[in-house]
Amino acid sequence: MTLEQTLPICIAGTWRLGAGERYASCYPATGEPVAWLNAASLDDVEAAVQGAHQAYVHSGWAQRKPHERAAVLYRIAELIRQRAEELAQLQRQDNGKPINETRALVASAAGTFQFFAAACETLEETITPSRGDFLSMSVYEPMGVVAAITPWNSPIASEAQKVAPALAGGNAVVIKPAEITPLLALQLAQICEDAGLPKGLISVLPGKGSLLGDALTRHPLVKRVSFTGGTRTGKHIAHIAADKMMPVSLELGGKSPTIVLDDADLDHAVAGVLYGIFSSSGEACIAGSRLFVARALYEPFMTRLSAAAAQLRLGDPADERTQMGPLISAAHRESVERYVALGLAEGGRLRLGGERPSGGVFDQGYFYPPTILEGLGNHQQVCQEEIFGPVLVALPFDSEEQLIEQANDSLYALAAGIWSRDYKRAWALGRKLQAGTVWINTYKQFSISTPFGGWRDSGLGREKGRLGILQYMEQKSLYWGMNQQPLAWAGVEAGQ
Ligand code: NDP
Numbered sequence: 001m002t003l004e005q006t007l008p009i010c011i012a013g014t015w016r017l018g019a020g021e022r023y024a025s026c027y028p029a030t031g032e033p034v035a036w037l038n039a040a041s042l043d044d045v046e047a048a049v050q051g052a053h054q055a056y057v058h059s060g061w062a063q064r065k066p067h068e069r070a071a072v073l074y075r076i077a078e079l080i081r082q083r084a085e086e087l088a089q090l091q092r093q094d095n096g097k098p099i100n101e102t103r104a105l106v107a108s109a110a111g112t113f114q115f116f117a118a119a120c121e122t123l124e125e126t127i128t129p130s131r132g133d134f135l136s137m138s139v140y141e142p143m144g145v146v147a148a149i150t151p152w153n154s155p156i157a158s159e160a161q162k163v164a165p166a167l168a169g170g171n172a173v174v175i176k177p178a179e180i181t182p183l184l185a186l187q188l189a190q191i192c193e194d195a196g197l198p199k200g201l202i203s204v205l206p207g208k209g210s211l212l213g214d215a216l217t218r219h220p221l222v223k224r225v226s227f228t229g230g231t232r233t234g235k236h237i238a239h240i241a242a243d244k245m246m247p248v249s250l251e252l253g254g255k256s257p258t259i260v261l262d263d264a265d266l267d268h269a270v271a272g273v274l275y276g277i278f279s280s281s282g283e284a285c286i287a288g289s290r291l292f293v294a295r296a297l298y299e300p301f302m303t304r305l306s307a308a309a310a311q312l313r314l315g316d317p318a319d320e321r322t323q324m325g326p327l328i329s330a331a332h333r334e335s336v337e338r339y340v341a342l343g344l345a346e347g348g349r350l351r352l353g354g355e356r357p358s359g360g361v362f363d364q365g366y367f368y369p370p371t372i373l374e375g376l377g378n379h380q381q382v383c384q385e386e387i388f389g390p391v392l393v394a395l396p397f398d399s400e401e402q403l404i405e406q407a408n409d410s411l412y413a414l415a416a417g418i419w420s421r422d423y424k425r426a427w428a429l430g431r432k433l434q435a436g437t438v439w440i441n442t443y444k445q446f447s448i449s450t451p452f453g454g455w456r457d458s459g460l461g462r463e464k465g466r467l468g469i470l471q472y473m474e475q476k477s478l479y480w481g482m483n484q485q486p487l488a489w490a491g492v493e494a495g496q
Helices: 042-058 066-082 084-095 099-122 157-168 183-194 209-218 231-244 266-282 295-310 330-345 400-408 423-432 466-472
Strands: 009-011 014-016 022-026 033-038 126-128 134-142 145-149 172-176 202-204 222-228 248-251 257-260 290-294 349-352 371-374 391-397 415-419 437-440 473-481
Touching (some): 009 183, 033 084, 042 145, 042 172, 042 202, 066 084, 066 099, 066 183, 084 099, 084 183, 099 157, 099 466, 145 157, 145 209, 157 183, 157 222, 157 466, 172 183, 172 209, 183 202, 209 222, 209 231, 231 248, 257 266, 266 295, 266 391, 266 415, 290 295, 295 349, 295 371, 330 349, 330 371, 330 391, 400 423, 415 423, 423 437, 466 473
Parallel strands (some): 145 172, 145 222, 222 248, 257 290, 290 391, 415 437
Antiparallel strands (some): 009 014, 009 202, 126 134, 134 473
């Protein structure tokens, strides 16, 4: 790939230039173009969906035995592993995450394909207890064309979480990656083809979500949408889906509380809170962005936390030692800065950070330092809205009752963290927190085998987990008559 080239995109089994506007994917650490491509157009959306439908109907993929589909998914996992370093470097350039993080995302994508290959070939259909002269079964069928709409913050891992179970379930997939991070979805489509996936079963439509994602969601041949992104977009998609009576899964935003109880192991809590909010520069839906600390511990804990946060290595994403890279774009950094200014206007104080770094690489990219705000109330805007950057709001609490009320007082309910040496106490608190995931004495740890998703404005449905594949399948009940006699109601006798 050279910079002069315009990258082809994958539409219905052919690699060709998109029919939309030419644009560049840029490296957030320098603002320089990494690759040029043409966005897809509305005609490309139509071609991708029609091609996916044709491939779904005619390629025989849906009819392959589960272990045969699994074999292709295992090969996809293997090819991702073979190309891991190249993919990790490309992803670093596409979205500016530190190289160690993009390596982990690529490894997780390979693991996801492997996991859903196994889920596919071990998925059981059940014979249900019979309540009459019949045998009743519950089986699963593919849905058809699935749309996978993904955000910019964790490309390849987010795509794998949708594409792997959708293909495992026998479907075709059209991916709409975020406009600004299209490169890994294109690579994934190439790998799927190289692994032997029938052509047309996967397409990628780079470009604007408000145009392409919207059209894809509305398309009558699209039978399911799996979306990860912001809550406002998720609600828009849910409205369209309601009109089509189409199932959707929505992985949305968060404003997750991390709680340090007065009996916490402080070394573990400091390390976990830092990782929870500042890794990925806070550009994570599960970022632990609201910190609640028992008042008795508040000052000593915040002193240690701030000192450790000030030591985090912000800088060049290509450097193996870097812990925080740049934010995704100039516009996003401005949005983070506006939130910090708002926090100060609301009466907050800066405990750390709050100013753009300068000099060297910092003058080129969209860097922003670890920032801690305090002196605010949980009801205030910066404590309620998702900032999606390296900004932590810290609040002391006096009683567990007050803590639970405030921790749950959010439109979001994606994740939460608890730091305590007392597992019984943490268990009781964990059961009272309203969140899709609660981490106890750890944070931001993930397993593909564990379901993930949010409550309330953080989303609908679950991804991952062995049964994640069923999100992409329709359930069907089959009844087999075992009667020796005709059904009694009609009064027909056997042999009449
Ligand atoms: P957006 O909702 O803006 O974008 C997500 C995807 O949706 C992008 O591909 C975008 O395209 C597309 N899109 C935008 N408008 C529409 C539309 N009208 N119809 C269909 N698709 C559309 O979110 P961000 O990209 O800003 O991502 C950050 C958000 O994602 C944060 O709020 C974060 O919390 C959430 N997120 C949630 C995760 C979870 O698992 N719960 C994980 C990661 C992020 P384009 O960008 O090209 O316009």
